[in-house]
Amino acid sequence: MTRIFHVSDLHFGKADHAALDWFAATVEAERPNAVVCTGDLTMRARSAEFEAAAKWLEALPVPVSVEPGNHDLPYFNPFERFVRPYRRFGRVQKLVERPLDLKGVSIVPLRTTARAQWRHNWSWGVVNKDSLRKAVELLASADPDHICIVAAHHPLVDKQGLESSGRTLRGRAALKILAEAGAHAVISGHVHDPFDIAHAIGDRQIRMIGAGTLSERTRSTRPSFNELVAEGGRLELKLRVMD
Template sequence: MPLVAHLSDTHFGTEQPEVVDDILRCLHLLRPEVIVLSGDITQRARASEFRRARAFVDQLPPGKRLILPGNHDLPLNPLSRVLWPLGRFRNTFGPQLEPSLDTPELLIVCVNTTRGWRHKHGEVSPTQIGAVADRLRQGPPEQLKIVVTHQPVQVSRELDEPDRLRRGPRALQAWREAGADLVLGGHIHLPYMLPVLAEGASEGRGPVWVVNAGTAVSRRVRFEAGNSFNLIRPLHYSDRGERLCTVERWDHHPGEGFTPARVHELELPAGQALNGRRQASG
């Protein structure tokens, strides 16, 4: 399985040049084959900010890039938000607003949760929830299955609850039962990882992991969290046959660059193929 880097909330227009240089240097050393940018690529959706964002993307190491819009990538002008909400995003990164990657070992499905009529809040529609669930169910059990949204589907603190994705609980339940392992997000500039069974979830399958990223390069950091990004290492199995996924958080330190700060080995729900092997061995 390829190495996956998860960046979010670059907010070009508020980027710190030294942090941009450091993250590019770090990513070229790590050489992830897949890089996911989970929204808020720019600060005010200005043409100059998109040009700087495009220059950054062009300097990333070779590989697959999945770029998702966020609420800050919508123009501030109300008329433009209605008539041409993501025009500059499309002109910069192409027409695909929900990119995906499907390999024998890895499935990543991005979901556009921005809405021109909402200011900063995100929403996932019933149609999107169903389409993503169908895509997850179609994948082989050996895949690591990842869904990406901009606004988080679950938050770690009550004070962040207003920023949670609208219909997030419904989406989590559907995607968990369809086979999702990780749901990546950003938006609130706070990195965390949560095992979630989802509200009203049925018994049986284990939790889905909600993995949120901080702001990658912007000066708009929270006092409790600086610049960071996540690194997702290949799916592997324990001696007992458990599916495991290692997620690392890399934090920025002035003068030192990005270094691994926390390493989490996440136990994932068993896939159908693994369950079959267990039954056969029993």
Template sequence: MTRPLCLFHLSDVHFGLEDARALEWVKAEIAARRPDAVAITGDITMRARPHEFAAAERWIHSLDVPVTVEPGNHDLPGYHLPSRYLNPLGRFRAFREVVERRIELARPGISGIALVPLNSNVPAQPRFNWSKGWISGRALADCLAQIDALPAGMRALVTVHHPLREAGTHGTALTRGGAAALAALAQRKVVGVLSGHVHDAFDLMEPTPHGPVRMIGAGTLSRRLRTTPASFNELAWDGAQLTVTVRNLAGLDSAAMQIGEVPADAEPPGAARGDASSA
């Protein structure tokens, strides 16, 4: 029997406030289990400072597996407004160039799966809390074009930082443009959408006018815990079904680790509202 493809899904490591014990544990798990790839869905740093990106680079290079990374709201500089407005993802892109390898997973007997990025960050928003997501028309178009260009038979896992859920009212929506993005993804060969941001794991089916889309969230590997211990997701793809197991330091089963709803206010304890890099 062909062994399923294995992907480790990490998020919200927050170098600068990382959990060193959790990172050593994940590194040991990667060395022992040798996943086909690792996906990190944003908030790699705490404040997008050079030394935080440098620490993240050293850790990722020590893993010796293909890694793909997405930016989170913490990976945009919040303390230097000229950089935030003029080149908000400059430091992240320089970091991405030295750590990332494009990932298309395939094995004889298993239909392939590709990780396709979707950026959910903008430098400024017309609402008080800039930590929340915003899917621009350009970002969605770029993601859809990459999905449409995949080889025949190749499926997609979309990687994004913010959950594509417009929780709450229009003014406080968790991710502006998330509903439109989900509706577009539902019409394509998308297995699921991997995200982070809320610091708790989840595995939910989100309805759209074109059918449901699976939303899969990873917890945090930082000291900024919300309601569950430090964790990551182990995903197995057999060519037809994606299985998600939440691995965590407390040894809890997946059901105990996964929240049943994406919260409208996703900030972990201690996050300052209105801080451009909070949550």
């Protein structure tokens, strides 16, 4: 059995420190095989926010993989946003888009953030060809008996009924390509509410799994994270909500 804690949208700068302490204590007590954070470590990509996020992530006593979120790109410094948008991750950079090869499970990163778009809302997701190609290559090299999980910040296809949307450019086409390449699920954040949706693509089925938030910016769900349990070729989802 392999257990993965899927957490998202920490938003240091607007973090819920009671929720962060609860999650960290749960990791310490239960020791999952890995933690995957699907983006938005910070609220405004400030250096102090990244420093606080790095300190918290480095204290987790298990392997960690991090996806960048739209809030992690500089808001107030156009030069940094366009020239070196991920520089402020600092020492956490080694965890960013880190593939994980676990017992029976492969974690494959897929970047969905963009420094600029031909759309008015730059917080929406984008799947570019290079990021998708890298993900497909990792899926092709994964153990054929593994459950393959793609980690992204934005949901690739919007879920009706959520208060926020990803509106991910080329997301639907990417979901089809990932499914055909062997992905079993895509985990994401961004919308601050958990969900689990199965999509049929040809003769395959791929799940879209979203995590809630550990920040003050909750929507319909209290602070929460997902526990993913892989055993016997099956992937089970358990929603863990803070009391």
